[in-house]
Amino acid sequence: MYRPALFFIMFFSCIIQAQAQKLSPAEIDTLQVHKQDSYYEKGQFSEGIEFNKKIIQLCEETHYTKGRIRGYINIASFLYSLGRYNEGMQYLQKAENLSDVYSDDVLQASLFVWYGKNYHALGFIEKSNENYSKAIDKAVKIKNTKLKRRLLHFIYGNKAINFDQVQNSDSLYFYIHKAYRTFPKVVEAANLTDYFLRIKKNQDSAKYYLDRAEDLLKTSGKTFDYMMYYYAAGQYYGSKKEYKKSLEYYERSLGVAVKMKRPESILNNYKEIAEIYRLQNDIPKAGEYLLKYTELKDSLAENSKVAVQTSEKKIIEDEKKLYQNSKNKLYYILGTLFLLCVLIALFSYSYYRKNRKQDLLLKENKDLISQKNEEVHGLKTKVNEAFDNMLLLAKTNDPSFITRFQEVYPEFCKKLLSVNPELNTSELILCAMIWLGFSSKDIATYTYITPKSVEMKKYRLRKRLNLEDQKNLYLFLQAL
Known part of the structure; x- marks a missing residue:
C-alpha cells in the first residue's frame, strides 16, 4: 500500500482509539474498507472484529446507519473465516434489520452473499443459492463498474462451490469460468485447475490454469492467493504422482492456512497430506494427519450444530415474513371485497x-x-x-x-x-x-x-x- 494511504489509516486509527473527535461518514467508509482488507490479509480476524465493534459504536453515536450495516457485515465475514457461523448469522440479522430502513445495493448485495456463504457452510444449499441470486440482482444495479465486477466475481465464484457440492459439474464450470472472465484472479484459476483434475481428468487443461494462477500471483501477492495456488499445485503434482513435490506444496498451503486461521482450508490440507502419505505407504504419517483431520472435522461439526439450529430458525422467520406479507395482501383484497359487499347489501x-x-x-x-x-x-x-x-x-x-x-x-x-x-x-x-x-x-x-x-x-x-x-x-x- 502507498504511504499516503497507510498514513491516512494509521491517523484515523489513532483517532478512533483516542476517541478525540467524531469522524465524518466519508472518513468512516474509507477506514472500514481499507482496514477490512488489511485484517484479512494478515489473518487478524479477532482484531478485525474488535475494530468493527468500535466503528459501530462511533456510527451509533453519529447516527450513521450505513456504517453500522457495513460493520455488522464485516464482523460476520470475520466470524465465517473463524468457523463461528452461529455468531455470524446473528450479526447478519442485525445488518438485515437496519437495511430495511437504509437501502443500498452494495450493502444489500454483500449481506446476501454472506448469508449465502453461511448457508453453504451449514449444508443449506438451496437457501444458499437463493441468497446468491438475490445478491446478483442487487450487484448488477451498482453504478461503480469496478466495484460491480469485483462483487459479481465474488458471488459467481461462491455460487460455483454450491454446484460442486450437489455434483452438477456443468453449472460448476459455468460459474467458475464466469467468475474468471468477470475478474481473472488466482482463486478462480486454482479452482479451474481443481475442476479439470478432479472432474474432467484433464492434466493439460489443469496445467494451463495452474500456470495462469502462477502468473496472476505475481501481481496479486495476497496471502490467501498463495494458499490457493499452493493447494492447486499440490493437487496437480499429486495427479502426476510426483508425491514429494505435491507434499511440499500442500505443506506450504497448510502453513498459510494456519497463519490465516482458516479452519476449512486447514481441514482440506490435512486430508490431502494424509492421502499423499498413504500413497507413499507411510502409514504412521498418514494416520497422524488423518487423526488431525478427524479431530478438526468433529470440532467444526460441533460448532455447526448450534449454527444449523439458528439458521433453521432464520429460514422459518423468513418464511413467516413472506407468509405475513401475503397475508397482508390478502387482508387488503378481502377488505376491498367486504366494502363492495356492504355497498351492494344496501341495495x-x-x-x-x-x-x-x-x-x-x-x-x-x-x-x-x-x-x-x-x-x-x-x-x-x-x-x-x-x-x-x-x-x-x-x-x-x-x-x-x-x-x-x-x-x-x-x-x-x-x-x-x-x-x-x-x-x-x-x-x-x-x-x-x-x-x-x-x-x-x-x-x-x-x-x-x-x-x-x-x-x-x-x-x-x-x-x-x-x-x-x-x-x-x-x-x-x-x-x-
Whole structure:
C-alpha cells in the first residue's frame, strides 16, 4: 500500500482509539474498507472484529446507519473465516434489520452473499443459492463498474462451490469460468485447475490454469492467493504422482492456512497430506494427519450444530415474513371485497341473506378449527412422551432403545437401510444417537466406551455409508 494511504489509516486509527473527535461518514467508509482488507490479509480476524465493534459504536453515536450495516457485515465475514457461523448469522440479522430502513445495493448485495456463504457452510444449499441470486440482482444495479465486477466475481465464484457440492459439474464450470472472465484472479484459476483434475481428468487443461494462477500471483501477492495456488499445485503434482513435490506444496498451503486461521482450508490440507502419505505407504504419517483431520472435522461439526439450529430458525422467520406479507395482501383484497359487499347489501336484500349464510359457515369453520387444534395438541403430547422415553432408553444403554427408535422414526430407519441394507444393530444405534444430536462425548458416556472408540466407529460408519470425506455425517443423517 502507498504511504499516503497507510498514513491516512494509521491517523484515523489513532483517532478512533483516542476517541478525540467524531469522524465524518466519508472518513468512516474509507477506514472500514481499507482496514477490512488489511485484517484479512494478515489473518487478524479477532482484531478485525474488535475494530468493527468500535466503528459501530462511533456510527451509533453519529447516527450513521450505513456504517453500522457495513460493520455488522464485516464482523460476520470475520466470524465465517473463524468457523463461528452461529455468531455470524446473528450479526447478519442485525445488518438485515437496519437495511430495511437504509437501502443500498452494495450493502444489500454483500449481506446476501454472506448469508449465502453461511448457508453453504451449514449444508443449506438451496437457501444458499437463493441468497446468491438475490445478491446478483442487487450487484448488477451498482453504478461503480469496478466495484460491480469485483462483487459479481465474488458471488459467481461462491455460487460455483454450491454446484460442486450437489455434483452438477456443468453449472460448476459455468460459474467458475464466469467468475474468471468477470475478474481473472488466482482463486478462480486454482479452482479451474481443481475442476479439470478432479472432474474432467484433464492434466493439460489443469496445467494451463495452474500456470495462469502462477502468473496472476505475481501481481496479486495476497496471502490467501498463495494458499490457493499452493493447494492447486499440490493437487496437480499429486495427479502426476510426483508425491514429494505435491507434499511440499500442500505443506506450504497448510502453513498459510494456519497463519490465516482458516479452519476449512486447514481441514482440506490435512486430508490431502494424509492421502499423499498413504500413497507413499507411510502409514504412521498418514494416520497422524488423518487423526488431525478427524479431530478438526468433529470440532467444526460441533460448532455447526448450534449454527444449523439458528439458521433453521432464520429460514422459518423468513418464511413467516413472506407468509405475513401475503397475508397482508390478502387482508387488503378481502377488505376491498367486504366494502363492495356492504355497498351492494344496501341495495340487495338477497345478498344480505347470502352474507348471513357465510357468517354461519364461518362459525362452523371456527368450531372445526378449534376441534382440530385440540386433536393436534393431544398428538403433540403423545409424541413428546414417546421422545422423552426414547431418550431415557438411549442414556441408560437399554437394548430396547433401537426398537423404540424404529417405532417412533420408521421412515428414517427405512431410508438409512436403503443406503446400506447390511448395517448391523450397533451401527443403527450409532446412527440413531448421532441423528438425535448426541455428541461423541455423550455417546461414549452412555455406551460405556472411550471417545476415541466412538470416533473410530464413526469413521467405519462413514465407509459403510459410502459418505465422501467432505460431507458432514450429522447433516447427512438429518437429510434422510
